[in-house]
């Protein structure tokens with residue numbers, strides 16, 4: 001289990017899946033053979049599967065334990081959810097909650113859930129199946145959602161031409177939380193409890209947020225899908241197929257990397273391969289990841 005200290009906080013990776021799961025060329029339109037040659041030393045096998053040409057992307061949550069509170073950032077795909085359009089995520093049955101328990105936390109002990117945006121692989125464990133109904137998995141938590149993302153997807157979901165959106169996850173993983181009165185919508189920049197700050201980082205989705213954390217002088221940036229893969233540290237101009245606003249996605253990615261390099265904040269992505277987190281260094285007018293040997 002990946003666990004690290006950030007000041008007075010303990011941060012643990014709660015894995016849902018980690019396997020070659022997306023064709024690199026389809027995921028990044030800019031993917032090319034030269035990039036594989038240039039970066040092979042770190043790329044393979046943790047971040048790229050050369051045999052299949054698939055990216056090896058992790059899907060995980062970060063559990064932050066700080067000041068007696070348990071905070072969960074992003075909630076993966078979830079179990080038993082029909083996602084036929086993406087077979088690897090269809091009707092999953094993973095041991096995610098068992099892994100959370102192994103980290104020492106039961107669902108009822110989660111105080112706050114934060115979704116960096118409302119895509120299917122960031123909201124799934126918000127709810128679980130109970131007698132044929134989707135109910136909040138973390139019933140004692142407040143769930144932090146971006147108001148901009150919520151409004152954007154609610155409108156689209158209600159449009160018979162466009163809904164259900166995000167593979168159905170808006171209906172089975174977001175709405176039940178709102179209906180249970182557990183959602184806390186944030187707009188713009190906001191300071192939350194326990195050294196957490198939310199800042200708008202639009203592009204991948206209209207209301208995507210960057211979550212900044214600081215404890216005893218140590219800093220981290222939970223970036224959601226501002227970056228999907230470590231190759232984007234070298235190529236911040238590369239967007240994924242899932243980035244909605246191309247220009248803003250690039251701007252938000254560059255701003256996140258500049259913040260990490262300038263402030264020494266550890267980058268805490270949702271999908272990077274092992275070791276799943278890194279520092280960012282300025283290098284030759286651009287950036288490079290520094291993976292350390294802590295875990």
Ligand SMILES: [Zn+2]
Pocket residue numbers: 119121122224225270271
């Ligand atoms: Zn994602």
